[in-house]
Amino acid sequence: MIFMLLAESVVSSGFSQALVQRSEALTSDDTSTIFYVNVAYGLAIYALLYFSAPLIAQFYGEPELVEIARLLFLVIIINSLAVVVRAQLLIKVDFKSQAIAAAIATVISAGAGLYLAKSGYDYWAFVWMLLLRALVQTICLWLFTRWIPKLVFSLDSFKSLFFFGSNLIIAGFISTLVNNIYIALVGKYYNAASVGYFTQATNLTNFLAQFITSTMQGVSYPVLTSIKMERERLIAAYRKIIQLTMLVSLPALIGFSAVAQEFVHLFLGEQWLSAVPIIQILCFARAITPISAVSMSILNVIGRSDLFLKVDLVKLPVTVGTLLVAVNFGIEAVAVAVVINVLISFLINSYFPGKYFDFGALAQLNSTKNYFIAAAIMFIGVGLLGFSEEWYWLCMKVGVGSVVYFSMLILLKDPIFLGMAFRFVKRARLQ
Incomplete structure (x- = not known):
């Protein structure tokens, strides 16, 4: 594979x-x-x-x-x-x-x-x-x-x-x-069991992250390409796509981390519970993977695939170096190395957007801070509910997490979420 x-x-x-x-x-x-x-x-x-x-x-x-x-x-x-x-x-x-x-x-x-x-x-x-x-x-x-x-x-x-x-x-x-x-x-x-746990954790977290990434890139890339000659519109659209991506990505991945134990127990069985810590660690890595992908995509929009290549070349030795260190400390250390590499990659990926569009790493984090705050409170709230083997408990956790996340965005008066909610309510009334 x-x-x-x-x-x-x-x-x-x-x-x-x-x-x-x-x-x-x-x-x-x-x-x-x-x-x-x-x-x-x-x-x-x-x-x-x-x-x-x-x-x-x-x-x-x-x-x-x-x-x-x-x-x-x-x-x-x-x-x-x-x-x-x-x-x-x-x-x-x-x-x-x-x-x-x-x-x-x-x-x-x-x-x-x-x-x-x-x-x-x-x-x-x-x-x-x-x-x-x-x-x-x-x-x-x-x-x-x-x-x-x-x-x-x-x-x-x-x-x-x-x-x-x-x-x-x-x-x-x-x-x-x-x-x-x-x-x-x-x-x-590593032995076959460790391979299984790590692969299963990788597959589950990558599926969520890649689904969000491919969906957002699939929609945004042709749209951004169509306005690539209009700088102000391009920057405004790029900024909004970053915000929409994190609006979806953070609750999906951080929320999955909060319910990972119930999910694994119910859908995979007790024999896979050892994969839960790895899943939880990788969820934090994959939560910001989509935003990095959008930062790379904007380089293709403006026709700078050469910069896209340079960024990936810079990341390669960093990834290999941290991995070679991590393999000596166990399978969970390898998962932590993934988190470290994703964070470093985010900083590297956002360098050229910062240079060309004045929308680098700090600006991106600042524009999406509401989603980080809401996701963190959601994670804590769901974690306080504890663990149960029952199906209804998983459903309840997902429901509570959703309510907490969206309630926090309302309290924080997030303009992106409120704008979407307003349009949804308006459309529902018209129907």
């Missing part, structure tokens, strides 16, 4: 955003050219990983990984076919089609995975589930866009998009490496 994610970053990270960034002047030659480039990348990377599978298996000391990897890496080729059609939906700000495609793919692949697991296919059930999900989602995206590439390859289109896209490809690879190097080394140096 780690090697697949690294390969996916090379195929999907750069040219998709390059197409969106160029949306106002995009031609059919551009889209067709990038389609063929991405497919070629996918095939080349698959070939490389196919022959590297024995080395991957040797690294982990698991011979079974050779066959698993060679089949699972087909996802890279499948996803390379969807890069251009996904970009076209982003340009149109069509998230409904993307959501429907993802939902259909998830339901079908999950059903198939459960059937295979119950039929005794063991870990192959997961492999086929992931393959089927990628295939179904790609087919759905093509059906929604109804786009057919032209039989043309424009060297001019390739050259004009390559500089922007290549920087993002390298940056995406580094970012993926940074985000997953923890799991890679945990798998190498």
Whole structure:
């Protein structure tokens, strides 16, 4: 999975955003050219990983990984076919089609995975589930866009998009490496139980953070790109997106940390309770991950993918250094290292926004202080309720946390939340 994610970053990270960034002047030659480039990348990377599978298996000391990897890496080729059609939906700000495609793919692949697991296919059930999900989602995206590439390859289109896209490809690879190097080394140096706890904690917290990040970036990137030539509007929109991101991110992740024990006990079982401290630590790291992603996204909006790459290069030695120290002190120390790296990354990511838009780290924190205060009080309030194994207790904690968080925003007279609440009430009355 780690090697697949690294390969996916090379195929999907750069040219998709390059197409969106160029949306106002995009031609059919551009889209067709990038389609063929991405497919070629996918095939080349698959070939490389196919022959590297024995080395991957040797690294982990698991011979079974050779066959698993060679089949699972087909996802890279499948996803390379969807890069251009996904970009076209982003340009149109069509998230409904993307959501429907993802939902259909998830339901079908999950059903198939459960059937295979119950039929005794063991870990192959997961492999086929992931393959089927990628295939179904790609087919759905093509059906929604109804786009057919032209039989043309424009060297001019390739050259004009390559500089922007290549920087993002390298940056995406580094970012993926940074985000997953923890799991890679945990798998190498700790026992299977520790790997399971850390991986489960990472998956749960990353899912929440990535869902928020992808949603906010998916909406904001094409919108910000459309006003990139209007500096004042761009800065105002960027500031509001930062605030909206933290309005959602902080209660979701800090709230999940507060109910982690109940969630794990009810949904995963008692055997996973050792993962709770790791989940709670990682929640604090992932709570500010979306805001860092928005700070990086604004660099792409203004066409400075070179700065995007520089920022990721700066973060790499910091991440590796803290990790190499942390692995000597246990699995929870590795989780703490993640928190430290996320905080450092936030400061690094906000440097150029501070330089170009006068909206750096301190300005971002100041504009979102209400959400930090409300989330902190919510966390304390929910924590005082204690622990119970009953379903209703988890529901009660979520309800209490929501009431406390939104009540605090009302008391703090937060303009973003009050504005949203006012529009919601007004719309409800009209209906």
